[in-house]
Amino acid sequence: MEINILQLIEGAKKARGLTVIIDVFRAFSTACYAFSRGVNRIIPVGDLELAYSLKEENMDYILMGERQGKILPGFDFGNSPTHILEADLTAKTVVHTTSAGTQGIVNATQADEIITASFVNAAAVSEYIKVKNPAVVSLVCMGNACEYEAEEDTLCAQYLKNALEGKPCLKKGEIKEILQKNAGQRFFDPASQAWAPKTDFQLCTDLDRFNFVLKAIKNKEGYYQLQRV
Structure with missing residues (x-):
C-alpha cells in the first residue's frame, strides 16, 4: 500500500486511489457530529451560491458552514460541533460549505x-x-482556508499513516496537548x-x-453527498 500525504487544493487535485480528505478544525469533525444527531445525508459544496441555490430549491434543507470561520447569512448553523450538539437533525439533508474541507471533496x-476524516473517527x-x-x-490535509498548512490536519494524516503501517500512534491526551499549544x-x-x-x-x-x-458519493444530480458507512 502506497500512502501519500498531500496538502491543500493542489493536493486534492493530485490525489489518486482511495482519497481521504482531512479537516480536523472543523468541517469533518462537525459532519460526524451532524450524523450523530440524525442527519440523513450531507451535500458538501465548494461554491457558496450553489449552497443558497440548493436551499431555495429545497426549503427543508439545512444550511451549515462558514467563511473565515463564521456562520454565513441565512445559514441555520455555522461550522461548530458545539452548536449542533443538541440539535434534532433527524432525517434532514444538510448542505455544508466551508473554506477548506468541502473544497477538498469537490477538487479530488x-x-x-x-472519504473524509478527523480525529473523531480516525480508527x-x-x-x-x-x-x-x-x-x-492519498491523505489530503486541507489546511486553513486552503491557503496554508494546518498543524491539526497534518498531525491527523500522520496518525492515520502510522495506524496503517502498524506504527505507534499518539494518545488522545498527547494530541490535545500538542494542538492546544x-x-x-x-x-x-x-x-x-x-x-x-x-x-x-474538545x-x-x-x-x-x-x-x-x-x-x-455522487448523486443523480451530479453533486457529492456524504453518507455514513
Whole structure:
C-alpha cells in the first residue's frame, strides 16, 4: 500500500486511489457530529451560491458552514460541533460549505473513492482502509482556508499513516496537548467564542468518538453527498 500525504487544493487535485480528505478544525469533525444527531445525508459544496441555490430549491434543507470561520447569512448553523450538539437533525439533508474541507471533496476529481476524516473517527477510517486494501492511499490535509498548512490536519494524516503501517500512534491526551499549544489556541480566544467556542476544541480532538466513516458519493444530480458507512 502506497500512502501519500498531500496538502491543500493542489493536493486534492493530485490525489489518486482511495482519497481521504482531512479537516480536523472543523468541517469533518462537525459532519460526524451532524450524523450523530440524525442527519440523513450531507451535500458538501465548494461554491457558496450553489449552497443558497440548493436551499431555495429545497426549503427543508439545512444550511451549515462558514467563511473565515463564521456562520454565513441565512445559514441555520455555522461550522461548530458545539452548536449542533443538541440539535434534532433527524432525517434532514444538510448542505455544508466551508473554506477548506468541502473544497477538498469537490477538487479530488482523480480519486477512485473519497472519504473524509478527523480525529473523531480516525480508527474507523484506518480500519476501513485496511479492509479495502487499496494500492494507493492519498491523505489530503486541507489546511486553513486552503491557503496554508494546518498543524491539526497534518498531525491527523500522520496518525492515520502510522495506524496503517502498524506504527505507534499518539494518545488522545498527547494530541490535545500538542494542538492546544498552537493550532487550537483560537478556540480559547474570548473574541471568537460566539463562532468558535472552546468546547469545539474538545469535541474535535475527542479521539475515536465515532465508529463510522463518511463516504462521498455522487448523486443523480451530479453533486457529492456524504453518507455514513
